[in-house]
Amino acid sequence: MKQNQIFINYGDQAKKMVQELLQKTKIEAELQLDDLIALKPNLINATKAEVGATTDPKIVQGVIEYLQQRGFNNLMIIEGSWVGADTDTAFEVCGYQKLAQDYDLPLYNLKNDNFIKKSYQGLEIEIAEKALAADYLINFPVLKGHCQTNITCALKNLKGCISDFEKRKFHRQGLHQPIAYLNKLLKQDLVIVDGIYGDLDFEEGGNPVKMNRIIAAQDPVLVDSYAASLLGYSTAEVKYIEIAAQIGVGFKDLSRAEIVELNKDQGVEIEYSSKKIKKLAERIEANNACSACYGSLIHALKRIEEKGKLDKINTKIKIGQGYQGEEFSGVGIGSCCSGADSFVKGCPPSAKDILDLIAHNLI
Structure with missing residues (x-):
């Protein structure tokens, strides 16, 4: 898989779709069998994926099965929900507690983790020790709108790897710069975007738009630039994308991207209750x-x-x-x-x- 590639699979069969993406991208070529692989979904709150806020566990299940079938067994699921939400409840309601039990994986509530202070250009950020310990971090953001930053996807989803104190501080600092700097301090190796359901404009869900796609890429800046265009924004309207590109986290120029579509979506009867x-x-x-x-x-x-x-x-x-x-x-x-x-x-x-x-x- 090349750094400038963005792979897309359309449909609503999450587990099948993500495994088709992995078969195409061959991520196992980048891994050692004993690598500690962290799986980081977006579980901002305790709601089902269909509400438009959280990562469908079937996507993560598909990745777990793919890796375990190829001998990669040193896996862990990590997440820390938003300040006002209980991560353990989110694990249960969103299906991750059962997922961890079924596949014999450790499930870590990062709110209970130790935090290590890292700094970039004078900005100090507390990052969860387990996230930093991973040899390979797979980020599973949801493609959705956000009331403060317009969109949230790969770059912003790493907020689940910082302390609650730090999350509050990020908001006081205006979100954009600290989100970009966090991604300079904590590298994500693969991004798998849940774009099947995602909220129209609010990261906690409630008005889900069915977009029927899963996206895979290595460059979080590039994939966020692509996500912004899918939701109707330029990168200039999502400042943390611009900052992340400026400090070398990745590239924002979609003209440099190689978009690989595995298939096309199918026509369906569309009905929204929102x-x-x-x-x-x-x-x-x-x-x-x-x-x-x-x-x-x-x-x-x-x-x-x-x-x-x-x-x-x-x-x-x-x-x-x-x-x-x-x-x-x-x-x-x-x-x-x-x-x-x-x-x-x-x-x-x-x-x-x-x-x-x-x-x-x-x-």
Whole structure:
């Protein structure tokens, strides 16, 4: 696996999808059999993955099975939930306590760990000893929005490896610089992004958007740049990405990335119960749309709503395989809608590309 590669597998069969990604990336070539491998999910709170906040345990299960079948047995699961949440409860509710028992793995609540002070450019950060002890750290963030930093993905998910004292301090310091500096002090070796469900704009969940993808990459800055585009942002709108790139954590330029898509998502009947998402979906006319494409459109419409311009869209936006080969007036989303007067390319397109097209044509 090259540093500039981003691998994507579409669908909703988490365990199967992640194992297909691993078979493609061959991460075992980078490992020694006795390496201590840390698996770090996002368990910010005690909610199921379908709520849009936490990492699906089936993704981690798929990685565990893949590694154990190849003789890698020195594995541990580590996490420290948000300050106001109990990590042990999250382990139980989110399915990680059972996962650890089933595969005979140690499960470490990092809130109870010893912390080692590390510093970068004068900023001191308390980092969990077990996270620092890992020979190979696999980070399992969730692709989701965030009310303060716009997105949260690979770089920000390492906050689960610091003390509660440090988490509070990060917020006092404005989050962006300390998040970037933390990633200079604690290296993640592989990022596997749970992009099946992820909240629209709040890291604790409640308004999940089904994006139907799992992403694998080695460069956390590059994968966060890609995640930002999927949710409708430039890297300039997520300052910790910019800072992390400046200090050499990774590269932010997506033009340097080699995007490898293993497959395409399938059209499904899409139904959202969230009132917030239903409001955005009123502008959409879907016909056999894929969740990956539809999810990008929802995120783009959310960005437009934040700018106070949602009500200026006075025509339906068409999306879905049902429009393939059909010519129609207005705006179409994705390659299936190439017969529209204006359409955004991609299968699926990013929310950023959709946002640019809608801003140019409808508002």
